[in-house]
Amino acid sequence: xxxVTQSQPEMSVQEAETVTLSCTYxxxxxxxxxxxxxxxxxxxxILVIRQEAYKQQNATENRFSVNFQKAxxxxxxxxxxxxxxxxxxxFCAWGTSYDKVIFGPxxxxxxxx
Amino acid sequence: xxxVSQTPKYLVTxxxxxxxxxxxxxxxxxxxxxxxxxxxxxxxxxxSYNNKELIINETVPNRFSPKSPDKxxxxxxxxxxxxGDSAVYFCASSQDSGVLEQYFGPGTRLTVT
Numbered sequence: 573x574x575x576v577t578q579s580q581p582e583m584s585v586q587e588a589e590t591v592t593l594s595c596t597y598x599x600x601x602x603x604x605x606x607x608x609x610x611x612x613x614x615x616x617x618i619l620v621i622r623q624e625a626y627k628q629q630n631a632t633e634n635r636f637s638v639n640f641q642k643a644x645x646x647x648x649x650x651x652x653x654x655x656x657x658x659x660x661x662x663f664c665a666w667g668t669s670y671d672k673v674i675f676g677p678x679x680x681x682x683x684x685x
Numbered sequence: 686x687x688x689v690s691q692t693p694k695y696l697v698t699x700x701x702x703x704x705x706x707x708x709x710x711x712x713x714x715x716x717x718x719x720x721x722x723x724x725x726x727x728x729x730x731x732x733s734y735n736n737k738e739l740i741i742n743e744t745v746p747n748r749f750s751p752k753s754p755d756k757x758x759x760x761x762x763x764x765x766x767x768x769g770d771s772a773v774y775f776c777a778s779s780q781d782s783g784v785l786e787q788y789f790g791p792g793t794r795l796t797v798t
Binding site for chain 2 (some may be wrong): 607618619663673675678
């Protein structure tokens, strides 16, 4: 069965610094998608970034970028120039085009002023 | 202009009652989902509908019954509520049943007393 692991339940970072959130997954599939979702205290789930497994180039979205290591089944999220509004739960997720999305347990990130 | 909306946002009720949560999306998406987020923030899919047809039905008690009157709406009815049903329930939608990004509603916090 596919699993998604986030080994850091909580993290903190100083404002303007860079932080990396870890995610690993287990699958025997070759074609799949990976996502990072953000859930701020408002509770709203927001898609941060998405990566297709067949693409070697790491996805980037403004201050958010990923380090996708397919062989290692690793998908970390880097947040540069951290802002107070980045304080949130971050969920790593895995899915295929024909099956459900599986979410990791989440990492609670606090940005400290 | 809300993309995915849910009503109500908060629901407090007593054990044994029957309640419904409504979800609507105005994105023209074909696929809608219900997720349950427990007190530890763990997010798990419950149901998925594609064009009003049930495509994912996880191991959920049959007290939970989804209903999709049209592809823009997916409601969740819960019979004989139990204390363990207390959670945040999220509705989401995606363009189709392939794993494209999912857009989430604001969530409904259900508290069973």
